[in-house]
Amino acid sequence: MAVRTNFLENEAAALDYISGVKILKQSGRYDNYIRLHLRAVQYEAAPGINGAHMGAAFLPWHRAMLHAFEIDLQRVLDDADFGLPYWDWSADAELPDPTTSAIWSDSYMGGSGDPIDGPFTNWQTVNESGRISTNNIERDLGASSSLPTYASIAAILGNEPYDVSPYSTQSKYGFRNALEGFLITQASAMHNAVHDWIGGQMSSPPVAPNDPVFFLLHANVDRIWALWQSQHPSQTYFPVVDGAPTQRLEDVLFGYPIQPTNFAYTPASVWSISTLGYSYDNYPAIS
Numbered sequence: 001m002a003v004r005t006n007f008l009e010n011e012a013a014a015l016d017y018i019s020g021v022k023i024l025k026q027s028g029r030y031d032n033y034i035r036l037h038l039r040a041v042q043y044e045a046a047p048g049i050n051g052a053h054m055g056a057a058f059l060p061w062h063r064a065m066l067h068a069f070e071i072d073l074q075r076v077l078d079d080a081d082f083g084l085p086y087w088d089w090s091a092d093a094e095l096p097d098p099t100t101s102a103i104w105s106d107s108y109m110g111g112s113g114d115p116i117d118g119p120f121t122n123w124q125t126v127n128e129s130g131r132i133s134t135n136n137i138e139r140d141l142g143a144s145s146s147l148p149t150y151a152s153i154a155a156i157l158g159n160e161p162y163d164v165s166p167y168s169t170q171s172k173y174g175f176r177n178a179l180e181g182f183l184i185t186q187a188s189a190m191h192n193a194v195h196d197w198i199g200g201q202m203s204s205p206p207v208a209p210n211d212p213v214f215f216l217l218h219a220n221v222d223r224i225w226a227l228w229q230s231q232h233p234s235q236t237y238f239p240v241v242d243g244a245p246t247q248r249l250e251d252v253l254f255g256y257p258i259q260p261t262n263f264a265y266t267p268a269s270v271w272s273i274s275t276l277g278y279s280y281d282n283y284p285a286i287s
Contacts, residue, residue: 046244051254086219138200
């Protein structure tokens with residue numbers, strides 16, 4: 001079973017991640033994930049809800065994407081036990097200046113810039129038409145928003161149930177809308193705030209996966225969801241039958257199946273991470 005570890009606490013996994021991403025980029029397979037995300041954002045499941053965001057399927061959709069991506073990395077790294085690392089952005093929120101975190105060093109993900117420095121400099125990106133462009137990865141770390149803290153995670157972990165009608169950004173309570181970042185009356189903007197804090201392509205939902213830090217960010221979102229699931233074992237996925245297409249318990253999530261899994265992911269099929277064959281080394285240090 002793959003164990004997903006902290007990017008900044010497992011140098012071997014961090015460097016393997018960088019190597020694997022570069023191999024996938026060179027073969028063109030990395031760009032397939034960008035286009036998958038792009039198509040999902042462009043798909044309207046219902047007014048105000050797309051295939052991957054602003055609705056109940058937000059967490060299952062990205063869990064499916066991470067699972068397929070992890071298997072692709074295992075394939076190119078020739079390591080069936082490789083676990084996709086996560087970036088614990090709440091740990092960096094505790095720093096006097098989060099932009100000085102080691103994750104933004106030239107040895108790891110590179111820092112701010114147009115183009116960024118580090119191992120992913122001068123990469124051609126995919127534009128919102130799905131075509132390869134001459135633009136490179138851009139970042140403007142810390143220019144907008146702030147990173148969510150452990151206290152803000154703790155503030156949402158008590159939320160039940162998973163989601164409530166209308167299963168959108170307008171849901172007045174529930175865990176999904178809080179973690180996605182739209183239930184801002186309770187805590188900071190969570191997932192949304194991290195995207196905005198990074199800036200560049202990461203602040204543009206359709207093409208955010210151009211930046212490889214996307215997968216590290218979402219692995220941490222998935223880790224928080226897994227923690228919530230462990231703390232609320234009686235909770236189940238909603239909606240079951242009354243939601244929009246691609247958003248219900250047994251609906252195939254938009255854009256799937258895809259290689260390398262060729263699996264018709266549904267919210268039901270991704271509810272358990274142990275069934276998917278991975279775990280996390282630990283969960284957020286909630287005070």
